[in-house]
Amino acid sequence: MGQPATKTTEIGLKPGVVTGKDYQTLVAAAKAGGYALPAVNVASTNTVNAVMEAAAKNNADVIVQLSNGGAQFYAGQGLADGFQAKVLGAVSAARHVHLLAEHYGICVVLHTDHANKKLIPWVEALLDHGEAFYRETGKPLFSSHMLDLSEESIEFNLSECARILERMSRMGMSLEIELGVTGGEEDGVGSDVDESADNSRLYTQPEDVLRAYETLAHIGDFSVAASFGNVHGVYKPGNVRLRPEILKNSQTLVQKRHSSAANPLNLVFHGGSGSEKEKITEAVGYGVFKMNIDTDTQFAFSKAIGDFVEANPKAFKYQLDPVDGTPFKKYYDPRKYLRLAELGVVERMGEAFEDLGSKGRSLVRK
Numbered sequence: 001m002g003q004p005a006t007k008t009t010e011i012g013l014k015p016g017v018v019t020g021k022d023y024q025t026l027v028a029a030a031k032a033g034g035y036a037l038p039a040v041n042v043a044s045t046n047t048v049n050a051v052m053e054a055a056a057k058n059n060a061d062v063i064v065q066l067s068n069g070g071a072q073f074y075a076g077q078g079l080a081d082g083f084q085a086k087v088l089g090a091v092s093a094a095r096h097v098h099l100l101a102e103h104y105g106i107c108v109v110l111h112t113d114h115a116n117k118k119l120i121p122w123v124e125a126l127l128d129h130g131e132a133f134y135r136e137t138g139k140p141l142f143s144s145h146m147l148d149l150s151e152e153s154i155e156f157n158l159s160e161c162a163r164i165l166e167r168m169s170r171m172g173m174s175l176e177i178e179l180g181v182t183g184g185e186e187d188g189v190g191s192d193v194d195e196s197a198d199n200s201r202l203y204t205q206p207e208d209v210l211r212a213y214e215t216l217a218h219i220g221d222f223s224v225a226a227s228f229g230n231v232h233g234v235y236k237p238g239n240v241r242l243r244p245e246i247l248k249n250s251q252t253l254v255q256k257r258h259s260s261a262a263n264p265l266n267l268v269f270h271g272g273s274g275s276e277k278e279k280i281t282e283a284v285g286y287g288v289f290k291m292n293i294d295t296d297t298q299f300a301f302s303k304a305i306g307d308f309v310e311a312n313p314k315a316f317k318y319q320l321d322p323v324d325g326t327p328f329k330k331y332y333d334p335r336k337y338l339r340l341a342e343l344g345v346v347e348r349m350g351e352a353f354e355d356l357g358s359k360g361r362s363l364v365r366k
């Protein structure tokens with residue numbers, strides 16, 4: 001917005017996981033350039049690799065994120081200690097991305113999704129691993145984590161965020177907080193959309209955002225998942241009314257009180273799946289640099305497998321054709337349909353990069 005297009009190409013970052021100052025450069029470039037990055041929930045190497053492939057194909061930078069459930073799945077549902085699996089799965093996925101991202105030639109932000117009060121120990125355990133990794137490599141394991149204490153009092157929410165951010169900022173990490181409630185549920189965090197409920201909770205109050213800014217800005221880098229009627233999941237048209245102007249009101253209030261530049265806050269759009277394109281564009285104009293997408297990429301992954309199974313039903317029941325003995329190995333080899341699933345994600349993400357304006361905007365110096 002208002003910045004010449006050449007500005008971002010002059011910056012130039014090295015490909016790989018971005019943290020600290022490089023992460024802040026990426027966020028600032030997105031806001032200045034009027035685009036946002038998709039943040040995709042992953043749960044396996046297939047989804048992680050598909051996200052990096054999609055970013056490379058679209059010459060765009062990207063955010064890879066793990067929910068606590070996604071992290072557990074990554075480690076394996078069979079691990080007896082579920083909490084340990086949530087920690088180790090996230091660590092394993094992060095190390096996988098640290099190893100591979102630079103070879104895809106794009107910048108990757110590594111992030112964890114919603115952590116409510118009972119998941120604070122999960123974030124703290126990840127910080128233990130992050131600090132060890134930092135001593136080893138000079139980089140934190142993740143670029144950022146999220147704390148979603150939106151169901152608690154604003155006092156508790158902000159004091160816990162301040163405490164955790166203090167620890168994170170020593171490694172140059174950023175914290176995403178949540179103010180107001182994103183409708184729907186994400187991995188057991190949040191609540192279902194109740195249309196009869198008091199809807200003011202679904203819309204972030206600018207006064208709360210100002211308070212967050214005044215509590216956290218001097219401690220470290222942070223972003224705000226603000227609620228403007230967004231929900232997790234995809235619902236029938238008409239069930240969700242997005243009001244991006246809520247975001248503008250928060251930006252304006254902070255800007256006025258602190259005489260800062262336009263759009264002083266880094267905002268995050270949760271529940272991006274199924275959203276109307278013009279509302280996405282409007283939200284990006286109000287300082288949204290990150291839009292979460294999970295439901296639509298899950299569907300793209302599964303639909304590709306569904307289509308393949310439908311086209312080759314016998315290969316999923318028999319090793320040899322019961323009529324003529326033809327071997328079906330090349331159909332039931334999991335790589336066959338998992339690759340199609342990856343390509344389904346790559347294709348859906350092409351749409352996301354277009355919608356968010358980030359296609360062709362990678363900050364990697366080519």
Ligand SMILES: [Zn+2]
Pocket residue numbers: 114182186232270271292
């Ligand atoms: Zn969310």
